[in-house]
Amino acid sequence: MRTHCQTIDTRWGSDNHPHYSHGNTLPYTGVPFGMNYFLPQTTHEQGAWFFNPNLPIFQGFRLTHQPSPWIGDYAWCLITPITGEVASSDIFRRQSSYSMKEAVFQPHYLRIFSERYQIQSELVPSRYGAVMRFRAPEKLTLCFHAAKELEDLTLTDQTCHFRILDQAHTTDTSYSFYLQWQFSQPIENVTHIDQDLFLTFASKEVTVQLGSSYLSQDMAHSHLPNLSLEEAKKEAADQWNQLLKRIEVKDAGGRDQAFFDHCLYRLLLFPQTFYETDSTGNDWHLDVTHQEIKPGKAYTNIGFWDLFRTSFPLFSLVYPDYYRHFLEGFLNTYKDTGFLPKWLAPDERGMMPGTLIDGVFADAVTKGIAPDLHENMLTAMLQTAQKTDPHQHFGRHGNESYKALGYLPDDFHESVSHSLDYAYSDFCIATVAKQLGHTETAARYAASSLSYRTLYDAQTGFMRARSTNGNFKEPFSPTSWGGDYAECSATQATFGALHDLSGLIELMGGKKAFTQRLLDLANQRPQFDVRGYGYEIHEMSEMAQAPFGQIAISNQPSFHIPYLFRYSLHPEYTNLLIHQIRSQAFHQDFQAYPGDEDNGSLSAWYIWSALGLYPTCPGKPIYDLGFPLFKEVLLHLPKQELKICANSHTAGAYFIQKALLDGKEKQEVSHQDLLEAQLLQFELSWLPPHA
Secondary structure (H helix, E strand, O other): OOOHHHHOOOOOOOOOEOOEOOOOOOOOEOOOOOOOEEEEOOOOOOOOOOOOOOOOEEOOEEEEOOOOOOOOOOOOEEEEEEOOOOOOOOHHHHOEEEOOOOOEEEOOEEEEEEOOOOEEEEEEEOOOEEEEEEEOOOOOEEEEEOOOOOEEEEEOOOEEEEEEEEEOOOOOOEEEEEEEEEEOOOEEEEEEEOOEEEEEEOOOEEEEEEEEEOOOHHHHHHOOOOOOHHHHHHHHHHHHHHHHOOEEEOOOOHHHHHHHHHHHHHHOOOOEEOEEEOOOOOEEEEEOOOOEEEEOOOEEOEEHHHHOOOHHHHHHHHOHHHHHHHHHHHHHHHHHHOOOOOEEOOOEOOOOOOOOHHHHHHHHHHOOOOHHHHHHHHHHHHHHHHOOOOOOOOOOOOHHHHHHHOOOOOOOOOHHHHHHHHHHHHHHHHHHHHHOOOHHHHHHHHHHOOHHHHHEEOOOOEEOOEOOOOOEOOOOOOOEEEOOOOOOOHHHHOOOOHHHHHHHHHHOOOHHHHHHHHHHHHHOOOOOEEEEOOOOOHHHHHHHHOOOOOOOOOOHHHOOHHHHHHHOOOOOHHHHHHHHHHHHHOOOOOOOOOOOOOOOHHHHHHHHHHHOEEOOOOOOOEEEEOOOOOOEEEEEOOOOEEEEEEEOOOOOOOEEEEEEEOOEEOOEEEHHHHHHOOEEEEEEEOOOOOO
16 A cells, blocks of 8 residues: 555646746655755756756756755755766766656655666655665766865765855855765776766665765764665655644545645645754754854744745644744744844845744744743744844844834835734734733734734725835835735735734725725736836736636735635635635646745645635634535544544535534634544535525
């Protein structure tokens, strides 16, 4: 019987172009939350888009740390198997076609058959390394290539080690990535051409053990798997299956189930491990900013603007044990830099609006994930909110202006999106402070969290940028993307007050007017104005291709919008939207997603939609009801099993007659109730209950 990870094709969502995204994913093979991932490189001429599933070219196995093509790769290395004479360092001259029918792309296992060289290449990952096996018809040569010269190269009869230098994005200082290679056969010949290394073996078959480290060559050596490929394959599969099986679809969901499992795989890739454990069991990480090795866990390759909305709430429910480790790592980043992180890869990139790790912390506190860390989390949130980085790299951009005005003025890029996110962060701080008994702090930040209302223009009905003197910015177009808005327009951003939906409804004139605004948003043509960016970005193109009006479900600012109908006069429209988006925007193939998948965030959105729940406002331990996909799903939660059932007496039932949690009817469900319940039952109907 095939296990979960054997049914997953990691290539889904990897057919992309810089100007149009079907996920912008890479077919990572690794272990859950691993330090390194691996994939076959198909081209070296497309920058960060170095894999395409429709291009049957094999340039070698690439060890990668690329979280997104928009971030790019770092500390990477390419290993290519060839036979015959080594004549050039040109990757094009040594690449080979590969058999796409025979190739295996699974979370725990890669297999590629090279047609040119008739070499079978296999790879199985570990947390800090890999086991590879190459089988050739004649003597085998392995080629090693990196972006820069291989430093401190040392060779013995059956080992090789070197380090790769890369550049820290915060300080522009160099850091090292150490690689230790151990071969099953002696090295017969060594060749250097330009910056590349070529090792030739007398044998036709070579097994390679790889260990890696950001700390030292000795740690890289200690991370050698020391397992056969078969043993490593079983161990990696077990790691995947243990986590994948925490959500178990019981009703043989077919291709829907396959896509659900694929989304779970994507969820479990990020954040990535950025710490290492020594022989005594102590954890250590590299403080990239100060180039120091420090105690404790650390994680990287994560953008909180993307993941706070969907991924972390899902971790809180199903993977709280890992969530706690993540919190420890993020607090260590705060200790290292003095600020909570915004976008790590591997150090702070200073990208995207807000400091939305506050949503991660508030969600963790309200759900009791790590009580012993709560006070430290509040301190870090307050310090990050109060301090200003003069380089606008860490923390809140334009913080002094925001504190003085209650909004970020329009001379700051993406000022509206920043202001909305700062208001949400203030709500998160108030929530944590209140829970911990800091009443004055809670009251101060609760009041500040409502300052987003100063951006609402009652005349136009949209959130608009304001100058320092309070004037709304002119000219104004509600469909103009960029400028004052991050990857959206005022049309989507106006619904961004996650933490104060009742206040937003009041601003819009009450529930009837709010309902009409949502209907208008859904029924409009997907029109956009490019003036903010000066050109059409791929998110605009993706919205225009989807049949959902201005609900740009391909991108984070719209993730919660389908669920806002739950707060309107027509809550049943959420069901219709979720059903349509699931069935029309997601596909079980290389073009899997309606836009950038972004480190598991869009996959987590799909998982929530399939379960029939949604965390509309992280930091409030409440889930809104959606529309379940499967007849029966079993969640293996920390203390008990929760069964989610969808019962219908007719086909085409797209409405919820009622939802029962252990027999009690619910309009929304609390996190704690889910942890203690045994059955969440959706009674479906083909017409709404109040039609």
